[in-house]
Amino acid sequence: MNKIEHIGIAVKDLELSCGLYEKLLGAPAYKRELVASEGVSAAFFKTGDNKIELLAAITGDSAIADFIRNKGEGVHHIAFDVTDIYAEMERLRNNGFVLLSSEPKAGADHKLICFLHPKGTNGVLIELCQEINEGQEIRTESNG
Numbered sequence: 001m002n003k004i005e006h007i008g009i010a011v012k013d014l015e016l017s018c019g020l021y022e023k024l025l026g027a028p029a030y031k032r033e034l035v036a037s038e039g040v041s042a043a044f045f046k047t048g049d050n051k052i053e054l055l056a057a058i059t060g061d062s063a064i065a066d067f068i069r070n071k072g073e074g075v076h077h078i079a080f081d082v083t084d085i086y087a088e089m090e091r092l093r094n095n096g097f098v099l100l101s102s103e104p105k106a107g108a109d110h111k112l113i114c115f116l117h118p119k120g121t122n123g124v125l126i127e128l129c130q131e132i133n134e135g136q137e138i139r140t141e142s143n144g
Contacts, residue, residue, distance in 0.1 A: 001088070005081040005111075005129045006044070006051035010067045010074060014056035017073075018043050021054065029054075035108045040064050042108045053079075053108065077115070079127035085112050088128055092116065104130070 011017035021043075022028050029043040039062025043054045055076060057065035067076055082088040085104045093099055098117035107113035107129070116126040 001080040001082055001128075003081050004050075005079040005127075006053045006109075007075060008053045008055055008077040008079060008127065010064050010071075010076040011054050011056050012068060012073055014041050014043055014054060017054050017056070021045050021052065025052075031109065033108045034058070037105065038062060038064075038107070040108075044109060077125040077127045079113075079129045082128050082130050085114060085128050085130035089114055092128075096120070104128070106132070 009017075018029055022045075025045050025047045027045065027047070029045050031044040033042050033044075034040075035042055036058075039057060039059035040055045041058050042056075045052045045054070055064045057068065059065065064076065089099055089104065097120050100115040100117055104112040104114045107127075109129075110132050111129040112132055113130075114128045116128070118125045
């Protein structure tokens, strides 16, 4: 793992929360994105080398909607940048970590992502992120 890529924060109202973080960080979100596969709308903020991702549910059955129902707004996950997500997933699986998917999937901010089950990481949801390179073949469970 190379570095913390971002911290994901679950919010009820993306517009209201964007206003709050714009005031807090002194800058607007540099990117907004709809991630239909995850049922979320995301906004990204950057301060120095650090990134924060605000996540709001767009469907009632998304992981963010469940998180907010169970725990309220707050830190949802910590994401780590990795060079080779496939190799990192295999390494972690071989070390006893439980991955929430057998293959990475396309996520926000032009990344391949995979989550680790928080029961194996002291209750913290960990996300692996790898930048999708131009022309990179993305393996899936069906072509894996």
